[in-house]
Amino acid sequence: MSSPTKRPHPASSQTAAAIIESAMAAMTDSASPALFDVTIICTTDDYQAAYWMERLGKGVCKSGAGNGGSSGATYPMVLAVSEDWSSPSGAGNGLGTLYAFEKACLVAKEKHGVDLASEMNEGKVSAALYHTAGKGTRLAPLPASENNNKPGVKLPVCHVLADGSFEPVTVLEAVVRQTGIYAASRRGRLSVFWGDQIFVPTAPFRYEPTHHVDIMCTLEEEPPTAKVWKDKGLEKYGVIAVSGNGDAAQVEKVDHATAVRMLKNLGDIGRVGPSLGSFSVSAKILEALCEEFKGELEAKDGKLDTDPHFWMPLTLPQDEYISLMSQKGVEDDESRAHHVRMTKMKDAFLAASPELGLFGAVDVGSNACWWDYGQLKLYVANNRKLAEDGTDADLLRRFFGVTARVMNSEVEGVAVDGSACVSSCRAKGGSVGAHAAVALVDAQEVEIGEDAIVVNCAAKKIVAGKGAVLYNLVSEAEEGIVANDGDVIVSVTD
Numbered sequence: 001m002s003s004p005t006k007r008p009h010p011a012s013s014q015t016a017a018a019i020i021e022s023a024m025a026a027m028t029d030s031a032s033p034a035l036f037d038v039t040i041i042c043t044t045d046d047y048q049a050a051y052w053m054e055r056l057g058k059g060v061c062k063s064g065a066g067n068g069g070s071s072g073a074t075y076p077m078v079l080a081v082s083e084d085w086s087s088p089s090g091a092g093n094g095l096g097t098l099y100a101f102e103k104a105c106l107v108a109k110e111k112h113g114v115d116l117a118s119e120m121n122e123g124k125v126s127a128a129l130y131h132t133a134g135k136g137t138r139l140a141p142l143p144a145s146e147n148n149n150k151p152g153v154k155l156p157v158c159h160v161l162a163d164g165s166f167e168p169v170t171v172l173e174a175v176v177r178q179t180g181i182y183a184a185s186r187r188g189r190l191s192v193f194w195g196d197q198i199f200v201p202t203a204p205f206r207y208e209p210t211h212h213v214d215i216m217c218t219l220e221e222e223p224p225t226a227k228v229w230k231d232k233g234l235e236k237y238g239v240i241a242v243s244g245n246g247d248a249a250q251v252e253k254v255d256h257a258t259a260v261r262m263l264k265n266l267g268d269i270g271r272v273g274p275s276l277g278s279f280s281v282s283a284k285i286l287e288a289l290c291e292e293f294k295g296e297l298e299a300k301d302g303k304l305d306t307d308p309h310f311w312m313p314l315t316l317p318q319d320e321y322i323s324l325m326s327q328k329g330v331e332d333d334e335s336r337a338h339h340v341r342m343t344k345m346k347d348a349f350l351a352a353s354p355e356l357g358l359f360g361a362v363d364v365g366s367n368a369c370w371w372d373y374g375q376l377k378l379y380v381a382n383n384r385k386l387a388e389d390g391t392d393a394d395l396l397r398r399f400f401g402v403t404a405r406v407m408n409s410e411v412e413g414v415a416v417d418g419s420a421c422v423s424s425c426r427a428k429g430g431s432v433g434a435h436a437a438v439a440l441v442d443a444q445e446v447e448i449g450e451d452a453i454v455v456n457c458a459a460k461k462i463v464a465g466k467g468a469v470l471y472n473l474v475s476e477a478e479e480g481i482v483a484n485d486g487d488v489i490v491s492v493t494d
Contacts, residue, residue, distance in 0.1 A: 016365060019202055019204060019205070020200055020395070023181055023200050023201055024200065024395065024399065027178055028399065030401075034180035034183055035060070035061060035177075036076070036186075037075040037127065038077045038079060038116060038125055038126070039056060039061050039078050039127075039128055040129040040130070041130050041195075042096060043080055043081070043133055044083065044133045044134065044135075046082050048080070048082070048132075048147070049081055049082050050080070051149065052080040053078055053079075053080045056078045056172075058161045059162065061076045062161075062162045075125065077108065077112060077114070079104040079107045079108055079116075081103040081104050081107060083099065083133050085099070086299070086300040089303060090303065091300070091303060091304070092303040092304045093192075093306050094304040094306045094309050095297065095304045098289055099297055100131075101190060101290070102297060117283070120188055120190065120283040121188070121284070123187050125187060126188075126189065127190050128179060128180075128183070128192070128193060129192045129193070130175065132149075132150065132151040132195040134150060135148045135150065136148065136150025139374060141488065142376065142490055144490065144492045145491050150171075151195040151196065152170050153170060154167075154168035154439070154440075154472075155168055155455070156439040156453055157402055157421070157439055159173075166440070167440070171196055174373075174399075174400070175194075175195050175196070175198060177399075178199065179191070179278075181205050182280075182362075185206050188283050189280045190281050192280070194277060196372065196374035197370070197371070197373070198372075199368045199370045202367045203363040203365035203368075205364075209280070211246070211247075211357040211359055212349075212353065212358055213285060213314075214279060214280055214359075215248070215277075215278070215279040215361055215362065216277070216278045217275045217276055217363060217364070218273045218274055218364055218365065219240070219271040219272065221271075224256075224259075224271065226256040229256035229272075234259075234272065234273075235253060236253060237274040237275065238250060239251050239252070239272055239273065240272065240273060240274075240361050241259065241266060241271075241272045242271050242360075242361045243266040243268055243269055244267070244268050244270045246357065247359065248266075248360050249263055249315035250275060250307060250312050251316070252307060252312070253327075262316055262320040264317075265316075265317055276364065280362075284349075285349060285353070288345060289310070308328065312325075313339045313343070314343075314346055318336065322336055322339070346358065369395055371385075376488070380467075380469060382396070383437050383453050384451055386400070386402065387420050387421040387437050388435060405418065405422065407422070408423065409424060409426065410426045410427075411425055411427050413428045413429045414428075414446060415431040417431075417433055417435075417436070420438070422439075423439040423440070424440050425440065425441040426441070426442050427442075428444050428445065429446075430443075430446040430447050430461075431448065432448040433449045436448045436454070436464075437452075437454075438453075438454045440455065440457075441454055441455075441458070443458065443459050443461060443462045444461060445461045446461070446463075447463045447464070449464055449465045449485070450466045451466055451467045452465065452466065452468045452469070452470070453470070456471065457470050457471070457474070458473075458475075459473070459474065459475040459476070459480035460477075460478065464481075464487075465484045466486070467485060468483040468484065468485065469483075470489050471488075473489060473491050
């Protein structure tokens with residue numbers, strides 16, 4: 001089924017610099033922050049769910065914040081749910097999204113008397129779901145200090161909560177703030193994000209949705225020739241291909257020739273680029289997917305991911321889908337049966353809801369600014385940018401509201417290097433070295449080395465060697481806390 005001829009992101013005369021400026025202004029508007037009306041957090045357990053309901057409600061999503069389009073005291077609303085699936089391996093991000101949304105609808109009804117599904121169907125509210133379940137192995141050992149609540153890992157910069165207290169910003173709070181710029185374009189839709197990446201788009205972020213499903217990607221400017229495909233390493237990624245009329249399809253980790261063959265049903269391919277995984281769905285197709293997988297959701301059984309089990313069977317011909325899934329070790333009969341199932345659902349859905357195309361793309365720009373906190377090495381590298389020079393570092397500081405290198409701190413007796421970043425700290429003596437990032441530290445004396453990161457630590461004396469990471473530490477010992485060059489030391493919660 002063809003979509004309207006308008007592309008997901010119409011051609012714009014805006015330059016990348018103008019788009020970045022517009023995005024940063026929206027992300028940092030404390031008086032009227034860009035937020036989704038409903039923020040849904042999918043967590044590992046009920047304890048984490050309770051934590052995020054309280055934390056976000058007091059901070060980023062506190063009452064009175066947001067401009068997602070609705071009015072009244074009900075919004076912004078935070079709904080946190082746990083993925084209590086039958087299998088320890090989880091539901092996959094496909095079934096997991098549907099299950100979390102259905103649980104969130106129950107919580108909205110119980111706690112707020114709101115029929116969330118109806119509000120979305122009527123186009124009254126925008127909703128976003130953030131996947132955060134898992135122990136955060138790639139970020140170890142930091143999540144172990146947060147009860148394995150990986151999106152609760154703190155960054156070395158503080159913000160003000162509703163009660164006036166200063167606390168380090170968590171990774172998830174930063175993601176919620178950043179992604180809110182898409183809220184105004186997505187009333188009546190559920191947006192789905194992952195909870196460890198922040199980006200500033202260089203492509204327009206305000207748009208009129210033209211497809212029931214749209215997926216975020218970084219589209220290349222050049223035509224998708226074999227050379228571009230190889231030079232950009234696209235065979236390593238899940239790739240979104242967009243035709244001239246805006247319809248899109250997804251392939252995964254294939255070479256150029258294979259992609260061209262698989263995508264022949266799209267016709268003329270205009271642009272391609274790696275998928276970011278994040279997507280939004282209309283209320284109608286969300287309802288259709290929940291109905292299609294009603295049996296699995298009620299039984300809490302099965303594991304389905306969006307890319308291989310939703311988007312690819314919905315956008316690829318059957319033979320090409322079977323071929324692609326065979327590379328993943330899936331039997332042909334299983335893939336064929338699943339493709340038949342999804343095609344039947346698609347045909348019935350589009351016959352009933354032809355006003356939008358099925359699957360489109362939302363370009364964030366091939367030169368988007370990107371900060372990933374999903375791995376320890378990236379956590380360290382991106383936090384060090386707070387104390388670096390350059391355009392990227394300037395944007396990061398602006399995003400976090402860092403207007404001075406020393407903020408909300410009592411460190412008059414401390415020799416703080418002019419390149420360091422110090423937030424909500426108290427110390428009477430010592431020094432903070434070049435390009436160090438320090439937040440919520442309380443000590444008599446500090447000796448913080450170059451490139452060190454120290455977050456939420458208290459002791460009589462804190463010594464951090466060059467490049468050391470100290471996190472969530474408290475000591476009453478006379479010698480205080482001592483870390484050598486390159487050490488990573490965290491407190492571990494039982």
